[in-house]
Amino acid sequence: MSAVGVALLGAGNVGGGVIAALGAGGSRYTATVGRPLELRHVLVRDSARARPGIGAAAVTTDIATVLGDPAVAVVVEVMGGEEPARDYIARALAARRHVVTANKEVMAKHGASLLALAEQHGVSLRYEAAVGGGIPIISPLSRDLLANELTAITAIINGTTNYMLTGMARDGVDYAQALAEAQRLGYAEPDPSADVEGIDAAYKLAILCGLAFHVAVAPEDVARSGITRLGARDFRYARELGYAIKLLASGRVVDGGLVASVQPTFVALDEPLARVDGVLNAVQIEGDLVDRVLFEGSGAGPGPTASAVLADVLDIARDIVVGRPPGAAVTPRPVAVHAPGAARARYYLRLTVVDRPRVLARISGVLGDHEISIASVIQAETDEHARTAELVITTHQAPGSAIAAALEVIRVLDVVVEVGNVLPMVGGARA
Amino acid sequence: MSAVGVALLGAGNVGGGVIAALGAGGSRYTATVGRPLELRHVLVRDSARARPGIGAAAVTTDIATVLGDPAVAVVVEVMGGEEPARDYIARALAARRHVVTANKEVMAKHGASLLALAEQHGVSLRYEAAVGGGIPIISPLSRDLLANELTAITAIINGTTNYMLTGMARDGVDYAQALAEAQRLGYAEPDPSADVEGIDAAYKLAILCGLAFHVAVAPEDVARSGITRLGARDFRYARELGYAIKLLASGRVVDGGLVASVQPTFVALDEPLARVDGVLNAVQIEGDLVDRVLFEGSGAGPGPTASAVLADVLDIARDIVVGRPPGAAVTPRPVAVHAPGAARARYYLRLTVVDRPRVLARISGVLGDHEISIASVIQAETDEHARTAELVITTHQAPGSAIAAALEVIRVLDVVVEVGNVLPMVGGARA
DSSP: OOOEEEEEEOOSHHHHHHHHHHHHHHHHHHHHHSSOEEEEEEEOSOTTSOOTTOTTOEEESOHHHHHTOTTEEEEEEOOOSSTTHHHHHHHHHHTTOEEEEOOHHHHHHHHHHHHHHHHHTTOOEEOGGGSSTTSOOHHIIIIITTTSOEEEEEEEOOHHHHHHHHHHHHHOOOHHHHHHHHHHTTSSOSSOHHHHTTHHHHHHHHHHHHHHHTSOOOGGGSEEOOSTTOOHHHHHHHHHHTEEEEEEEEEEEETTEEEEEEEEEEEETTSGGGGOOTTEEEEEEEETTTEEEEEEEEOSSHHHHHHHHHHHHHHHHHHHHHTOOOOOOOOOOOOEEOOGGGSEEEEEEEEEEESSTTHHHHHHHHHHHTTOOEEEEEEEEEETTTTEEEEEEEEOSEEHHHHHHHHHHHHTOTTEEEEEEEEEEESSSOO | OOOEEEEEEOOSHHHHHHHHHHHHHHHHHHHHHSSOEEEEEEEOSOTTSOOTTOTTOEEESOHHHHHTOTTEEEEEEOOOSSTTHHHHHHHHHHTTOEEEEOOHHHHHHHHHHHHHHHHHTTOOEEOGGGSSTTSOOHHIIIIITTTSOEEEEEEEOOHHHHHHHHHHHHHOOOHHHHHHHHHHTTSSOSSOHHHHTSHHHHHHHHHHHHHHHTSOOOGGGSEEOOSTTOOHHHHHHHHHHTEEEEEEEEEEEETTEEEEEEEEEEEETTSGGGGOOTTEEEEEEEETTTEEEEEEEEOSSHHHHHHHHHHHHHHHHHHHHHTOOOOOOOOOOOOEEOOGGGSEEEEEEEEEEESSTTHHHHHHHHHHHTTOOEEEEEEEEEETTTTEEEEEEEEOSEEHHHHHHHHHHHHTOTTEEEEEEEEEEESSSOO
16 A cells, blocks of 8 residues: 655644644544555755654755655645745646645735646645635635625634734733734744734735635735734724724625725624634635625644645545546636725724814814715813824725825814824624 | 536425526536536426426426436435435435435435445535535535544534524523514424424534544434523523523544533633524534634525535536546544533533522532532522522533432432523533
């Protein structure tokens, strides 16, 4: 009974999780597949470091060694980063190896061409682990929800920022303190920009939108704003208004075009996503038949990521054993990508204004000029010394472009000291 | 471009949903599959009734007509009930037709033998719609979570009872009122026993446990108690203690054996399942790699069910078009099925007792004799006229068998008027 040969590219945190899971699950996996999985090579940057659990697998720093071994059927890429990961995946596919990757950046930027390359060479390219860690989401979108005309994806897909936002809501701390705490615990990187600026979430959203709406979405198509401007006061107002603040990744079909964004968003407390706390991820999908489905779980970490990686490996290995060819890809249908201003939402505006009469009248006048109507106003925290006041306005539904245009005017009013934050709102009262 | 022929067995609520979805999604489905789907036959009990949307499909009452048409590649069974559905499925498989079914009863009782029959004839038998309506759950268990050693399934998989329990919690009404309301709205059948006695949920749980734990689980292996004994007072005590009451379907591996039950359960309010309200369903799965994942959505209705049915049809049709054979089934591993008493839980006990001194001492003495320790006691609602009092006791972790044995003794104590309800508790304080 010959084994199914596997090579692992990358032996960091996730690679270690895959190695450990292969060790722990060995006999079960053999029973599932019908043949053993054999880890034949582990490609690393530094071959001198000791790596427990690798067993008989040869540690190498050379991709040519891996692809020169005819017994390798499946290449697992868990190195992360754009290059050389993309290059290695492309070379593995061209060498007719099935590839399983956890690489959101490569799939977001190069997914379409790599999937075409896989199809051309009659092999599979699978990437369940690229989004949502252990939560099955790529496979449900690719297959289980395929009968639906999907209309919206709304997701919390960055655990680092969700951990920070949960802490800010709970402890009343500002962004800087929440970041320091997350870094201390290892949830945030020393350079946190990929997480806090929404770059990581935008990669993942581009992948999800591509699958859900059958459209090529580049990461640049995702309008993106990070969490760095959020202050403790925004969370106080959110609670007062009945909302949580979440970094929401959102893709929606509006007037036949896709609007995709990653931005901090007021989420009404009765929405399921408002209660997704800490490092958890969740993806909510809306479709014509299914209404809403929600998938929730651990979005990162060696165990959950290994779960997704090995699900893909096992599926490929089972097909190899019975000689079943890769499934056909779904042909994309053309969907336009709209500018984010096309989407309508209610908005939360926090402004610092001069504390004198008729300020609100002037601001609401500008909003009215842009056909934006006000739902509620909170005037709070007058600073008697500076003679300023804080004004929190929530609006009824308005196009993002109208809000942006109104803010251009408001920003330069002589009564406005600063535009603090402007965030969309979802759920709760409809208008 | 020849079509993929489909036959539909059953044109009720779900069948109507499938017909409507096939009509609405036609051109998309053709693009997805690479060939059109053609609905060729609709098998009904009464061919005289008018059925909109069927188009050119021939309405028939004879399964032989359907299986005699060589152009039928996929048979969709949405009749419900055990017979003749099981017989028709078996005949379709034996005639080398792929089968998609939404039938939980048939799959729970006969799934293993029908799946073997499908494999023997080289065709697929798919049943995503049998559990959780539009929520992808069969496919994630069959494939996406396969790398895990799964340890527990905890689910709300009956929308009728969840709707009733949500109403009882919100409105403070008793079981009979909640049932009448659900029947008035069409959420509950005139004979509600399959829902309120947990029979429907037990079928679904048997299917989920079979997949998750690779074990043959018969519906009789599921310990089952319904919601008919729940009163408004149980919900009051639950809220006071920080819990919701849900009809939980639970399968767990305990000491290498499976314990499966469907029973009303106290669920701590900070558990995700406590917030699954109304007709929603949710399935929570725990595994060694993935920790916890939760799937939530509409568990019934023509749209969600059609979503699941057609996902299976599309997947099969795509394989047919490219000549891809059915995937290999995972070989079951032997797992014993334990009696439910083997599982440990905390318990809620509501007793009506004689209102006199030392009653609590006697009851706690009996619990102590069975090594059950008390976590909290609420003595409430003294009925001065009847000279009785209500006693609510929560326990620390104890085996279900110990609770049952202690109750045998408590039930016949002269100070005990009635044992009101005894329910397990999940989440919240651990002990």
